[in-house]
Amino acid sequence: MTSSKILGLICASSCLFFCSPASLSAQQLHNLIVGYSSVSASFLPLWMAKETKIFNRNGLDVQMVFFNTGTTAVMALLSGNSPVSHTAGSGIVNSRLGGSDSVLILGGTVSLDWWLLSRPEIKSAVQLKGGSVAISSFGSSSDFVARFALRKLGLDPEKDVILVPAGSPAIRQAAMEGGRVQATVHVHPSTFIAQKKGFNLLADVAALGLAYQHTGVATTQKFIKENPAVVKAYVKSQVEAVHRLKTDRESGIRVLAKYMGGIKDRDILEKSYDLAVADNMLPRKQYPTLEGIKTILDFVAPKDARAAKASPEDFVDMRFVKELDQSGFVDSLYSGSR
Numbered sequence: 001m002t003s004s005k006i007l008g009l010i011c012a013s014s015c016l017f018f019c020s021p022a023s024l025s026a027q028q029l030h031n032l033i034v035g036y037s038s039v040s041a042s043f044l045p046l047w048m049a050k051e052t053k054i055f056n057r058n059g060l061d062v063q064m065v066f067f068n069t070g071t072t073a074v075m076a077l078l079s080g081n082s083p084v085s086h087t088a089g090s091g092i093v094n095s096r097l098g099g100s101d102s103v104l105i106l107g108g109t110v111s112l113d114w115w116l117l118s119r120p121e122i123k124s125a126v127q128l129k130g131g132s133v134a135i136s137s138f139g140s141s142s143d144f145v146a147r148f149a150l151r152k153l154g155l156d157p158e159k160d161v162i163l164v165p166a167g168s169p170a171i172r173q174a175a176m177e178g179g180r181v182q183a184t185v186h187v188h189p190s191t192f193i194a195q196k197k198g199f200n201l202l203a204d205v206a207a208l209g210l211a212y213q214h215t216g217v218a219t220t221q222k223f224i225k226e227n228p229a230v231v232k233a234y235v236k237s238q239v240e241a242v243h244r245l246k247t248d249r250e251s252g253i254r255v256l257a258k259y260m261g262g263i264k265d266r267d268i269l270e271k272s273y274d275l276a277v278a279d280n281m282l283p284r285k286q287y288p289t290l291e292g293i294k295t296i297l298d299f300v301a302p303k304d305a306r307a308a309k310a311s312p313e314d315f316v317d318m319r320f321v322k323e324l325d326q327s328g329f330v331d332s333l334y335s336g337s338r
């Protein structure tokens with residue numbers, strides 16, 4: 001379902017979001033619309049929880065809504081149209097700096113898994129000078145990654161190239177294939193797909209090991225206050241989905257193939273999956289990374305004085321994942337695994 005259609009539906013049925021603060025009933029599922037902002041392996045926990053009915057077992061009936069950019073996903077989150085969203089940490093940081101009550105409740109992917117890729121005729125950073133680089137939107141993770149990678153290659157993203165906000169990975173890839181831009185940034189498996197088509201890898205940002213709060217799970221303080229049982233159930237579902245991803249590779253690969261448009265290349269699927277579920281990318285205990293949020297704040301600070309004064313702790317609410325961790329639940333999931 002498209003974001004435009006779902007927004008109309010949600011406005012007409014906002015009563016779905018008002019759940020009792022008491023424990024969720026095992027007999028009646030509570031409806032929850034959850035947004036996600038891109039199509040990549042970073043969203044595997046959401047897809048896995050949906051496909052394996054983990055949400056249902058925790059009392060939730062989750063309807064997933066795809067938003068073409070992180071900016072749109074954050075707007076839907078703040079409006080209450082999708083009160084929980086899987087989206088980039090940078091969008092939540094920018095939103096909260098602007099005065100919103102959005103917070104990250106789960107870490108999701110806590111490191112960068114991006115590549116900067118160029119058209120076949122552009123084999124070096126020097127050849128990219130004067131060209132255009134597609135990102136999803138300004139202020140997004142793709143914007144941060146593109147600027148970071150370009151600087152690592154010796155290019156000034158403000159002077160040497162033109163950054164073009166183009167939307168989703170598929171749209172960015174089409175723009176590069178059509179020659180409208182000379183390069184773009186991708187996450188897996190879009191990286192491997194583009195590489196097999198002959199596009200060049202200019203920078204593997206993931207290999208640089210930079211701490212970064214990438215695709216986390218966010219909500220608002222208002223929603224937490226009104227629906228603590230829903231948030232608690234959602235956090236538990238995410239942790240269980242991460243465990244399933246780490247212990248059931250074949251099911252995870254099938255889910256990845258389904259949501260990535262039915263990719264049939266087994267090599268691409270396996271590489272993408274294994275990178276996405278590695279502990280350095282997708283931690284078992286799912287705390288948002290404060291160090292990764294600081295990376296975002298440091299990046300924003302030269303243009304926004306509020307970022308220089310902010311603390312990473314201002315952008316998270318870890319009470320639910322901390323409670324789950326301290327109860328021994330997370331460790332118990334892995335007690336039988338190596």
